[in-house]
Amino acid sequence: MEKRKKASQTFRGMSILLMILLLATSCATKRYWGPSMGRSADSQSTPADALQKALKSASFEAYKGKSLWIDVYTLTDRTGKESAEERFLRSWMAEKAVSQGSRMARSKAEADILLDVKARVFGVHQTRRDFIPLVYMESTQGVVDLHLAFYERESGKILRTEDLKGEARYLEYYILYMIGPFKSVD
Amino acid sequence: MTTHPFLRGIQIFPLLLPFLALLCSCATVDYLPPEQGTSAELQSILAQSLEENLKEIGFDPAGKTVDIQVRALGGHQTPLGLERYVKSLFQEWAVQRGAIVGPGEWRMEVFLPVLGTTATQRNLSYRNVPLYYSERFRASGRLVVIVKDGEGRTAGVWQAGKGGDLADIYLMRIFGPFDVPVGNR
Numbered sequence: 001m002e003k004r005k006k007a008s009q010t011f012r013g014m015s016i017l018l019m020i021l022l023l024a025t026s027c028a029t030k031r032y033w034g035p036s037m038g039r040s041a042d043s044q045s046t047p048a049d050a051l052q053k054a055l056k057s058a059s060f061e062a063y064k065g066k067s068l069w070i071d072v073y074t075l076t077d078r079t080g081k082e083s084a085e086e087r088f089l090r091s092w093m094a095e096k097a098v099s100q101g102s103r104m105a106r107s108k109a110e111a112d113i114l115l116d117v118k119a120r121v122f123g124v125h126q127t128r129r130d131f132i133p134l135v136y137m138e139s140t141q142g143v144v145d146l147h148l149a150f151y152e153r154e155s156g157k158i159l160r161t162e163d164l165k166g167e168a169r170y171l172e173y174y175i176l177y178m179i180g181p182f183k184s185v186d
Numbered sequence: 187m188t189t190h191p192f193l194r195g196i197q198i199f200p201l202l203l204p205f206l207a208l209l210c211s212c213a214t215v216d217y218l219p220p221e222q223g224t225s226a227e228l229q230s231i232l233a234q235s236l237e238e239n240l241k242e243i244g245f246d247p248a249g250k251t252v253d254i255q256v257r258a259l260g261g262h263q264t265p266l267g268l269e270r271y272v273k274s275l276f277q278e279w280a281v282q283r284g285a286i287v288g289p290g291e292w293r294m295e296v297f298l299p300v301l302g303t304t305a306t307q308r309n310l311s312y313r314n315v316p317l318y319y320s321e322r323f324r325a326s327g328r329l330v331v332i333v334k335d336g337e338g339r340t341a342g343v344w345q346a347g348k349g350g351d352l353a354d355i356y357l358m359r360i361f362g363p364f365d366v367p368v369g370n371r
Contacts, residue, residue, distance in 0.1 A: 073271040075229045081266055116274050120233035123226040143226035145233075149278050156288070158281050 043124045046142025046168045049185075051089070051122075054144040054166030055096055062160070063150070064101035069111035070094055074119040085122045093117060113159070114151040121145040136180075137173040227323055228303050231350035235301070235327040236272060240279055242346035245333050247280045251290025254280070258298035265298075272296060291336040300328040300347075318357060325350035 060068075070093050076085040093115070094104050105111035121143045129137040148162040174180035224232075256273045258265040276296060277287045303325045310318035331344045355364045 071274070073274045074267060075224060075232050075271055076267065077224055078264060078267050080264070081270075083267055086267075116278065118271065118274055118278075119229075121226050121229045123224060123229055125225045125227050141226065143230070145230065151281070156281060156286050158278070161278075 042126075042140040042170055042172075046124050046140050046170050047085075047122060047144060048142070049168035050142035050144040050166040051092065052166070053168060054146060054164040055092070056166075058096060058148070058162070058164055060097040060100040060102050063097070063113050065103070066112040067103045067105035067110060068094075068097050068113050068115055069105045069108045069153075070097070070115045070117060072117045072119065074122050076119075076122060085119065089117060089119060089122065108153075111153050114153050116149045116151065118147040118149075119145070120147060133176055135173055135175060136177055137171060139172075140170045142168045142170075227352060228325075231303065231323055231325040231352055232301060232327075235325040235348060235350040236275060236329075238348040238350075239327050239329040239346035240275060242329075242348070243279075243331050243344045245294075245331065245342055245344065247283050247285035247292070247294075249284055250292045251286045251288060252280050252292045252294050253289050254287060254294045254296065256296040256298065258301060260298060260301040268298065268301065272298060292341075293334040295332040295334070297330040297332075298328070299330065300326050302326060318355070320353055320355045322351070322353040 070090050072086040072090045072093070074083060074085050074089070076083045078084075078086075097115075098104060102113075108114065122145075124140055124142050126141070127137075127139045129135070129139075131137075144164070144166045146164045148160075148164065150159040150161070151157065152159055169186050171184045172181040175182075254273055254276050256269045256276070258268045258272065260268055273296075276294065280287050280294075303323055306322045306324070308318070308320045308322070326349045327347065329344075329346045331342075331346075333341045333343075335341045357364075
């Protein structure tokens with residue numbers, strides 16, 4: 001009698017375990033399909049956040065009242081002369097400079113100061129972790145590493161160089177492949 | 187009283203479950219080219235490779251007016267971005283050493299026959315149990331610089347071929363990534 005009761009309990013335990021295992025084989029995976037969907041939102045937001053962090057310490061106060069011409073160089077992909085990252089970065093830098101009292105020159109020849117911005121890095125890398133069946137995580141890290149060189153247009157001499165770095169991470173995770181996503185940004 | 191072998195097996199099973207779950211876990215550094223663009227890690231090792239190669243150039247441009255021309259084969263879809271980036275790098279290098287950059291007496295021809303990356307994945311598994319997973323990015327760069335004087339004579343030729351290396355290592359596909367710059371091993 002005792003033995004039968006134990007076997008019945010074991011059978012019940014095994015059934016519950018089987019159900020958990022069946023649940024565990026389900027999968028919640030966030031997939032990005034390009035190019036029809038364009039660049040994913042995570043891939044846009046993390047480098048933009050990283051850029052904001054990098055530019056926090058950037059100062060254009062020394063060039064107050066002077067006219068600036070900004071050229072941006074990156075190693076990012078492009079189809080034409082200028083990549084999307086370069087256009088975005090140039091405009092963003094221009095806004096930052098103008099907000100601190102500089103003017104943007106209408107042409108390179110009219111500028112007092114030439115600012116060359118070399119982006120050693122302006123992009124993202126993504127890591128997926130799958131700890132079956134407990135956790136599934138997807139992390140997107142935006143990284144910005146800029147090298148700024150300010151030239152005096154008249155003499156062609158370098159007035160100042162500066163390195164600016166910023167990182168932003170976006171993490172999304174699911175528990176048991178069913179519960180989530182839980183998000184964290186830093 | 188001895189326990190039945192079947193029941194003993196069932197008692198051990200819950201202890202084995204976390205271990206089994208750990209074995210079939212997975213962690214992958216995912217790069218999808220080219221829709222999402224060149225990844226941050228790849229840009230970083232390409233930029234490092236260029237800066238290292240620049241240190242190998244023995245030409246002293248001090249007091250000279252140098253016209254810089256760059257030609258590259260690499261870059262995604264078009265080499266224009268890479269050429270502009272390298273030209274800016276050389277311009278800063280020359281000005282810092284006392285040169286004036288622009289049309290003038292001296293001409294610096296910079297060729298980048300190679301600047302690209304390769305990615306290698308390594309999977310060590312035993313009977314479908316993944317034990318070790320690594321992803322290694324390797325940047326290969328070759329730089330040729332030819333300097334000509336005002337009369338078009340070659341004043342010097344320099345070649346540099348330093349690359350960059352970075353490996354991400356995962357154990358059991360869940361512990362990691364352990365970033366290992368391969369050159370520092």
